[in-house]
Amino acid sequence: MTALNSVPGLLTRSCTASALTLAAVGSSLALPGGATEAAAAPAAVKALDVAASKKGSPYQWGAAGPRRFDCSGLTVYSFKQAGKKLPRTAASQYNGTHHVQASRRTLGDLVFFHGSGGVYHVGVYAGHGRIWHAPKSGDVVKLERIWTKQVSYGRVA
Numbered sequence: 001m002t003a004l005n006s007v008p009g010l011l012t013r014s015c016t017a018s019a020l021t022l023a024a025v026g027s028s029l030a031l032p033g034g035a036t037e038a039a040a041a042p043a044a045v046k047a048l049d050v051a052a053s054k055k056g057s058p059y060q061w062g063a064a065g066p067r068r069f070d071c072s073g074l075t076v077y078s079f080k081q082a083g084k085k086l087p088r089t090a091a092s093q094y095n096g097t098h099h100v101q102a103s104r105r106t107l108g109d110l111v112f113f114h115g116s117g118g119v120y121h122v123g124v125y126a127g128h129g130r131i132w133h134a135p136k137s138g139d140v141v142k143l144e145r146i147w148t149k150q151v152s153y154g155r156v157a
Contacts (some may be wrong), residue, residue: 044108046082051124051132057141059134069134071122084156090122097154110154
């Protein structure tokens with residue numbers, strides 16, 4: 001059974017979910033707390049699709065696309081393509097989003113990583129505890145598991 005067959009109506013509810021996004025999140029889209037990822041706002045799902053389409057693009061500090069990205073540059077670019085404006089840095093994006101509980105996160109929400117100095121990284125939530133992000137110098141945009149519990153979630157209005 002394919003991801004498309006296992007989630008009837010996902011494409012019509014989200015308006016923009018691509019085969020690449022569905023392949024990335026797998027066939028089950030249920031989240032703890034009963035919320036479904038299919039209920040994500042169309043702009044957020046489009047931003048997720050854009051981030052996924054940049055798979056393999058090189059990391060470059062300060063870059064915001066379309067061929068190279070740093071972490072917040074990828075989120076700025078992805079949401080701009082979806083018709084939403086974000087501030088440039090991860091910390092500013094954190095301050096400019098509506099914070100949501102982990103149990104209420106949906107596809108396309110931003111995932112903020114926290115350390116002793118505050119927010120240090122951001123990615124786009126892709127489901128099943130994974131994000132699309134531009135990790136670090138020498139690396140590329142990729143889908144990866146969230147590696148720490150020191151995260152919070154923000155929804156772009």
